[in-house]
Amino acid sequence: MGSRNDQPSKPFADPLTLMSIPEKSELVYQGRDGLRVSDDRANILLVDDRDDKLLALQTILADLGQNLVLARSGEEALRLLLQREFAVIVLDVNMPGMDGFETAVLVRQRKSSELTPIIFISAVNYSEIHLVRGYSLGAVDYILAPIVPEILRAKVSFFVDLYKKTEQLKLQAEMQTRLVRAETARQEAETANSAKDRFLAMLSHELRMPLTPILFSASRLSKDERLPEYARKELESIAHNIQVEARLIEDLLDVARITEGKLKLNLDSADIRTLIDSALSICAENLSAKNLSIHREFEAGDPLLLADSVRLNQVLWNLLQNAVKFTPPYGQVKVRVTNPEPGWLRVEVIDTGIGISREALPRIFDPFEQVEPMRSGGLGLGLAISKAIVELHGGKISVISEGSQRGSTFVVELPTIVRESAGAGQSDGEGKVFSRPDAC
Numbered sequence: 001m002g003s004r005n006d007q008p009s010k011p012f013a014d015p016l017t018l019m020s021i022p023e024k025s026e027l028v029y030q031g032r033d034g035l036r037v038s039d040d041r042a043n044i045l046l047v048d049d050r051d052d053k054l055l056a057l058q059t060i061l062a063d064l065g066q067n068l069v070l071a072r073s074g075e076e077a078l079r080l081l082l083q084r085e086f087a088v089i090v091l092d093v094n095m096p097g098m099d100g101f102e103t104a105v106l107v108r109q110r111k112s113s114e115l116t117p118i119i120f121i122s123a124v125n126y127s128e129i130h131l132v133r134g135y136s137l138g139a140v141d142y143i144l145a146p147i148v149p150e151i152l153r154a155k156v157s158f159f160v161d162l163y164k165k166t167e168q169l170k171l172q173a174e175m176q177t178r179l180v181r182a183e184t185a186r187q188e189a190e191t192a193n194s195a196k197d198r199f200l201a202m203l204s205h206e207l208r209m210p211l212t213p214i215l216f217s218a219s220r221l222s223k224d225e226r227l228p229e230y231a232r233k234e235l236e237s238i239a240h241n242i243q244v245e246a247r248l249i250e251d252l253l254d255v256a257r258i259t260e261g262k263l264k265l266n267l268d269s270a271d272i273r274t275l276i277d278s279a280l281s282i283c284a285e286n287l288s289a290k291n292l293s294i295h296r297e298f299e300a301g302d303p304l305l306l307a308d309s310v311r312l313n314q315v316l317w318n319l320l321q322n323a324v325k326f327t328p329p330y331g332q333v334k335v336r337v338t339n340p341e342p343g344w345l346r347v348e349v350i351d352t353g354i355g356i357s358r359e360a361l362p363r364i365f366d367p368f369e370q371v372e373p374m375r376s377g378g379l380g381l382g383l384a385i386s387k388a389i390v391e392l393h394g395g396k397i398s399v400i401s402e403g404s405q406r407g408s409t410f411v412v413e414l415p416t417i418v419r420e421s422a423g424a425g426q427s428d429g430e431g432k433v434f435s436r437p438d439a440c
Helices: 051-064 074-083 100-109 128-136 149-222 229-259 272-289 309-325 382-392
Strands: 026-028 043-047 067-071 088-092 118-122 139-144 268-271 293-298 304-307 332-338 344-351 396-400 408-415 433-435
Touching (some): 149 229, 229 382, 272 332, 304 408
Parallel strands (some): 118 139
Antiparallel strands (some): 332 344, 396 408
């Protein structure tokens, strides 16, 4: 359609003398080569049946830096209006076939363009009746030829600015609506979670109540030698399954306590070696059943903790039970205890089991997350509860695995008791004063 070159602003007597247009505008053409669009600019639709007049309009409006979309008939303009929105339409009145007035009528009948500003361009000085007709059809302005470039640019620029501000307001309104919806969804989710946690706590409590007398009776009867051997074995199986059920219910209660911030610790001086021995004794039967070898490596010179022994034993039991569960028969479980630095104690539970995939590692401490749901049983709460207990102690828990069938290493790091000769602290009951360093 022509090369690009800056031209002085002046009225146009003969647009055919214009052979170039300024570089600031991104021109958009509809023709055999398709439509070329610049996405970050407003669209201006120029409608005229003559190429020389379109070139003149392009040159005048190029400095605005917007997308100039060309149409050579009313029909072509209507097709373009179906494809996109326009900030303003510059429409020639005198066109063969469908003239500017008829085009404006159809433009206004379409919902997407019923409010788009229209500037009529005419080479004929119409009477007031014709002007009234144009305004009644939705024109916002009339410009007579020869065109004064500054006037046309000013009028079009006004509508472009108005369009951009309107679009910005629409965007802000949409963002505000999304924020309101997101906040509403968040509040609804919090309400639902709170209701769920209350329900879990109530349900767990009610389920646990009748299990206690059943467990007591089954355990007592399983030791009654007056009963046949097969009956005692059945009663032992019943007692074992009730204990498993009670453990699941207790896990649900712990999750509810953690969510509500009601999980409390009873802190006292504790020796990590005693806690590990206790956890291993609980797992001894399962270790023996799978012929797993257990190795202890106590390398910590400072084994004392300020801890809730019951809760920390729960953590160690969970980690050891997981190691046993996911390690094939004749495998190995190792427990290593070290002081990686002064004031800290590290417990590593290392197994030669099925390992953890890279995809599952980031979620392994999430509630209800399981490495192999079909194989593991339970609810997938043990590690989530363990993480909460360790963090309440001011420590941290992590896991390392190189992938499937390559084993896992769970690492618990806890602050140790720092003994002091004087100063504020907590007594261990023997007149010795100790405190715990702040967690990192």
